[in-house]
Amino acid sequence: MNTVLSRANSLFAFSLSVMAALTFGCFVTTAFKDRRVPVDIHVSKVMLKNVDDFTGPRERSDLGFLTFDLSSDILWNPIFDWNVKQLFLYLSAEYATKSNALNQVVLWDKIILRGENTKLKLRDMKSKYFFFDDGNGLRANKNITLSLSWNVVPNAGILPLVAGSGQVSLPFPESYETTKSY
Amino acid sequence: MDYKGQKLAEQIFQGIILISAVIGFVYGLIIEQFGWTVYIVLAGFAVSCVLTLPPWPMYRQNPLPWQPAIPETSGEPSQKPQETLKKKKHK
Numbered sequence: 001m002n003t004v005l006s007r008a009n010s011l012f013a014f015s016l017s018v019m020a021a022l023t024f025g026c027f028v029t030t031a032f033k034d035r036r037v038p039v040d041i042h043v044s045k046v047m048l049k050n051v052d053d054f055t056g057p058r059e060r061s062d063l064g065f066l067t068f069d070l071s072s073d074i075l076w077n078p079i080f081d082w083n084v085k086q087l088f089l090y091l092s093a094e095y096a097t098k099s100n101a102l103n104q105v106v107l108w109d110k111i112i113l114r115g116e117n118t119k120l121k122l123r124d125m126k127s128k129y130f131f132f133d134d135g136n137g138l139r140a141n142k143n144i145t146l147s148l149s150w151n152v153v154p155n156a157g158i159l160p161l162v163a164g165s166g167q168v169s170l171p172f173p174e175s176y177e178t179t180k181s182y
Numbered sequence: 183m184d185y186k187g188q189k190l191a192e193q194i195f196q197g198i199i200l201i202s203a204v205i206g207f208v209y210g211l212i213i214e215q216f217g218w219t220v221y222i223v224l225a226g227f228a229v230s231c232v233l234t235l236p237p238w239p240m241y242r243q244n245p246l247p248w249q250p251a252i253p254e255t256s257g258e259p260s261q262k263p264q265e266t267l268k269k270k271k272h273k
Contacts, residue, residue, distance in 0.1 A: 001188040002183055004235050007191060011230060011234065011235070015226075018223060022203055022207055026219070029211065081214050082211060155216050
């Protein structure tokens with residue numbers, strides 16, 4: 001402490017320790033928060049095709065097309081506390097087939113940054129990613145469940161995965177859409 | 183900077199940084215912005231840098247009481263003062 005450099009050293013080290021303690025405090029204040037939000041998912045149109053899946057075996061696979069509305073009436077602001085940088089929302093479909101007890105396909109996702117418009121109201125959304133089954137498990141599947149989940153990306157601490165309450169189950173059509181307009 | 187000044191400087195920067203940390207934590211918690219907490223702590227860091235890094239006169243209020251300089255004797259011009267210096271150092 002008798003020279004400028006030794007004082008600078010201890011000052012810097014002390015500030016760094018205090019900053020680390022504050023960051024931990026930030027994590028502790030938000031670690032046990034419930035970040036679930038009710039979400040309303042509505043599927044307006046379902047279309048099913050049977051097309052060539054060039055990535056897999058040379059057979060035709062089921063490809064689903066969904067048009068859906070997403071809305072969440074309450075503001076998302078309570079989610080955005082001081083330990084949240086962004087939310088990564090994704091809509092996933094879960095269903096069971098003969099070959100797999102659980103299939104999960106991500107259909108759509110969205111990143112919500114801090115300070116963006118946090119009210120979720122989306123109409124007639126098309127899925128961002130292909131809803132391909134690895135066989136023919138989509139046709140006449142009675143129970144395909146869509147649910148919205150999100151990762152909370154924090155400043156410090158764990159990366160929680162939150163499932164939004166409010167999921168929708170829908171049956172898929174019995175027959176394939178005939179593809180004429182390619 | 184004398185010994186008491188060093189102690190004072192340490193207490194000053196610890197106090198400033200801890201106070202700014204508490205203020206920043208409460209403020210950031212209220213407005214839900216952790217960035218402001220960091221900024222406030224950085225401001226406290228800057229203030230304490232200005233206050234404690236340079237050897238300001240307030241840290242030099244208690245200088246060490248050195249022995250008075252012994253006037254040079256004519257017989258041994260350089261031998262005696264060096265011995266006294268060495269003794270002082272060991273004290």
